[in-house]
Amino acid sequence: MRIRINDDESSIFEPFRQTFSDENLFFKIVDFFPYPLQVFSIDGTSLMVNKAMLREFRLGDVDSHVGKYNVFKDPIMISLGLMDAVKEVLKGETVYLNDVVVPYRDIARYYNMDDGNIEAMNQDITCFPLMEDDNNAKYIIAIFITKNKYYRKKEVMIVREYIENHWKERFDIDKIAHEANLSSSHLSRLFKKHIGITPHDYYINIKVSKIKEMLLNTDLTISEAFSACGVDYHGYYARLFKKKTGFTPTEYRGLVNLEQR
Secondary structure (H helix, E strand, O other): EEEEEEEOOHHHHHHHHHHOOOHHHHHHHEEEOOEEEEEEOOOOOOOOHHHHHHHHHHOOOOHOOOOEEEEEEEEEEEEOOHHHHHHHHHHHHEEEEEEEEHHHHHHHHHHOOOOOOOOOEEEEEEEEEEEOOOOOEEEEEEEEEEEEEEEOOHHHHHHHHHHOOOHHHHHHHHHHHHOOOOHHHHHHHHHHHHHHHHHHHHHHHHHHHHHHHHHHOOOOOOOHHHHOOOOOOOOOOHHHHHHHHOOOHHHHHHHHHHHHO
């Protein structure tokens, strides 16, 4: 995944900016825009999804989403580590999120939607503000370009469930492959084809997510939080945690505690 902020690629935004003063025309352009698009208020609440968004994300109907979904409170967006970048839009920045592997199955499960047998999507997401005359953001626009969809396969689901149930254990690709009756090389290729990442990356993502959960428990020391996840705080996983989240474990705990006050 790559994140770029305020690059000079503004031509696609002009139809929205030129019609912004006429809201009826603006929302018509949004609705018939060929790519999935969502309009948010500055507090993150969904105000509109266009027809392409309804089709692509299998949302069912507008009323089930608009006014209820809030991008700044979405646990999946938070878990992907995208929230800080997206909030830059409130400062007037345009944010480009490239090659985001969106865990569609998790999204469908969380929001009680039909997943259409889709496991994940590889997307480019562009977020930009529409500014009022006083130079304050009035709306946030998000455009989604789907580059690939990964569909479920029986062997892949066996592997995914095995990793989810054995995340405390040391990663062993040969043992995991045996569970799916595949060679380790075939498993790695198949898993990446259908999920978008390797089995090891999937295991690491779960591991880091569990560590983040344990760090929320302030009754545990940071070392105990890591130990509860089956790893040692001093060494590889502390460095990996910072690489994945952008924060040291101590910084992450302090940040979360500050936000909860």
